[in-house]
Amino acid sequence: MRFKHIQMFLFALLVSACSTVGLPELKAPASWSRTSTPNAAVPNPAWWDKLQLSGLSELLAKSLQRSPSVAQAQARLREAKGLQRQAQSALWPRLDLQVGVNEQANDGRGLRRTGGLEAAYALDIFGANRATAAAATANVQAAQADLSLARVNLAAAVVRAYGQLAAQQVIVAASLKIEATTASSQELINARAVAGVASPLEVARVTEQQAATAAQTAQAKQTAAETMALLASLSGLPLKEIQTRAEVLAATPAPTLVQQVSATIVLATPLEVLQQRPDLQRARASLATQLAARDATRALRWPSITLGSVFGLGGWSSTARTVAANAALPLLNFGAIRGSIEAADARASQALIAYEATLNNALTDVETSLAQWNEANILLAQQLAALAAAQRAEAVVAARTQAGLESPLALPAATQATAVATSRLAQAQASYVASYADLFVALAGSTD
Numbered sequence: 001m002r003f004k005h006i007q008m009f010l011f012a013l014l015v016s017a018c019s020t021v022g023l024p025e026l027k028a029p030a031s032w033s034r035t036s037t038p039n040a041a042v043p044n045p046a047w048w049d050k051l052q053l054s055g056l057s058e059l060l061a062k063s064l065q066r067s068p069s070v071a072q073a074q075a076r077l078r079e080a081k082g083l084q085r086q087a088q089s090a091l092w093p094r095l096d097l098q099v100g101v102n103e104q105a106n107d108g109r110g111l112r113r114t115g116g117l118e119a120a121y122a123l124d125i126f127g128a129n130r131a132t133a134a135a136a137t138a139n140v141q142a143a144q145a146d147l148s149l150a151r152v153n154l155a156a157a158v159v160r161a162y163g164q165l166a167a168q169q170v171i172v173a174a175s176l177k178i179e180a181t182t183a184s185s186q187e188l189i190n191a192r193a194v195a196g197v198a199s200p201l202e203v204a205r206v207t208e209q210q211a212a213t214a215a216q217t218a219q220a221k222q223t224a225a226e227t228m229a230l231l232a233s234l235s236g237l238p239l240k241e242i243q244t245r246a247e248v249l250a251a252t253p254a255p256t257l258v259q260q261v262s263a264t265i266v267l268a269t270p271l272e273v274l275q276q277r278p279d280l281q282r283a284r285a286s287l288a289t290q291l292a293a294r295d296a297t298r299a300l301r302w303p304s305i306t307l308g309s310v311f312g313l314g315g316w317s318s319t320a321r322t323v324a325a326n327a328a329l330p331l332l333n334f335g336a337i338r339g340s341i342e343a344a345d346a347r348a349s350q351a352l353i354a355y356e357a358t359l360n361n362a363l364t365d366v367e368t369s370l371a372q373w374n375e376a377n378i379l380l381a382q383q384l385a386a387l388a389a390a391q392r393a394e395a396v397v398a399a400r401t402q403a404g405l406e407s408p409l410a411l412p413a414a415t416q417a418t419a420v421a422t423s424r425l426a427q428a429q430a431s432y433v434a435s436y437a438d439l440f441v442a443l444a445g446s447t448d
Contacts, residue, residue: 047440048159051433052259054252055245056162059235063158064151066236073143073150080136080143087136090129093121098312116312123307128299135292138285145282152278154234156437161231163433165242166257168224169250170426174419175217181412181419182210188408254422255387258429274362277442283351283358290344290351297344300337303329362442369435369442376428376435383421383428390414390421 048056064070100114124130186206192198228246232239249257274280310322330337397414400406 048155048437050259051159051163051436053162053166053257053433054248056159059162059231059237059245060155060158062237063154063235067150067154067234068236069150069154070147073147077140077143077147080140084133084136084140087129087133090122091124091133093119095119114312116310118308118310120306120308123305125305126299126302128296128304131292131296131299135289135296138288138292142282142285142289145278145285149278149282152441156441157234158231159437160434161227161234163258163430163437165224165227165231165246166249166252166433167426167430168220168227169246170252170254170257171423172217172220172224173250174254174423174426175213175220177419178416179210179213179217181415182206182213185409185412186210188412254425254429255384257426258433274359274366277362280355280358280362283355287348287351287355290348294341294344294348297337297340300330300340303327365438365442369439372435373439376432380425380428380432383425387418387421387425390418394418 046057048060096118098114098116098118122129189198189202189206193200193203224246228239228242231237231242235242305325305327308322308324308326312322394411394414394417397406397410401408401411
């Protein structure tokens with residue numbers, strides 16, 4: 001009867017020790033959820049190809065291979081896998097070979113040689129080792145998500161910077177054109193002033209405009225140089241190579257600088273989108289790690305049982321065999337185990353809060369990125385139309401000037417207006433590229 005009671009008690013301990021709390025179900029607010037569209041698709045891994053920015057795909061391929069941030073994430077993943085193998089080894093028996101040589105001075109036998117095999121196996125009745133291994137496995141998943149996140153963030157940062165650099169090359173060319181036409185206007189006004197046709201105020205205004213234009217050109221060149229330095233830092237490529245790519249971009253006309261993606265962005269169901277985000281995968285894996293670590297800590301309250309066996313040789317002539325079972329139960333530790341459990345519970349709670357916060361941020365990212373994407377499309381269309389109108393106006397002024405129907409100052413002014421429209425279009429294209437990158441990061445764009 002007493003043996004039956006002991007069995008029931010041990011079974012109750014086993015059930016209580018092995019009980020765990022699973023991961024929370026991924027849910028999006030009802031206000032955010034959308035109905036899945038037929039033929040819905042997740043983002044294309046090589047989403048930047050649609051922009052058709054000259055040299056971008058090659059630059060990204062090199063960046064992903066040489067980036068320090070990606071290399072660090074890969075090293076963290078290797079470390080996590082090593083720790084996982086270490087934790088999983090505790091689930092299996094351990095076998096050690098022991099060899100020794102010692103001198104027996106009293107018995108006159110000289111050197112005494114000993115050897116043997118020692119085996120030990122920890123019975124994981126209360127799940128401590130299993131929970132530790134589960135925590136290590138979840139940590140590997142978190143490291144894998146970190147690597148994906150590093151790649152996604154790097155790709156987005158390179159795309160944004162490259163879009164900025166492409167636009168800045170166009171802006172520099174437009175500034176130089178404005179500077180040249182301003183100098184032409186200044187010569188005409190100076191000549192008119194000598195002839196007594198232009199006033200001193202007109203001369204002062206065109207001189208001030210020339211100085212302002214030269215300052216804008218210098219600022220545009222400085223900004224482009226800073227962007228090239230940023231790209232070199234992000235990609236791990238030599239600055240000289242980035243400068244060579246910038247020279248190629250400088251020859252690209254603004255209207256064809258970026259290919260506008262006319263296809264509508266089609267979302268998969270919201271949960272499918274969110275489940276692919278590396279940051280959410282990392283937060284979920286981190287939560288799983290802390291929950292498993294908490295279970296391993298709680299198992300410290302229960303006995304640990306180890307089976308051992310030794311087969312030994314003494315002096316190569318005598319043998320010894322030993323089989324033993326050891327059990328240890330913590331009785332008095334002055335609250336050390338309780339404190340460890342409370343700390344593990346707190347870490348699990350923090351991981352759950354971080355997971356929920358990451359989910360909320362993901363929802364906000366998608367909504368914000370979609371809104372910015374729509375605004376960037378509208379702005380880009382407006383600037384394309386504005387440039388086309390400026391080019392038409394310049395052509396009309398050029399024809400009228402050639403026919404003697406316009407002042408000689410009208411054509412430089414029209415040319416400047418076209419250059420200004422070109423510069424604004426380039427800025428809109430840079431914003432378009434940035435919003436495109438932000439959108440696909442929000443939609444779990446992956447470079448794998």
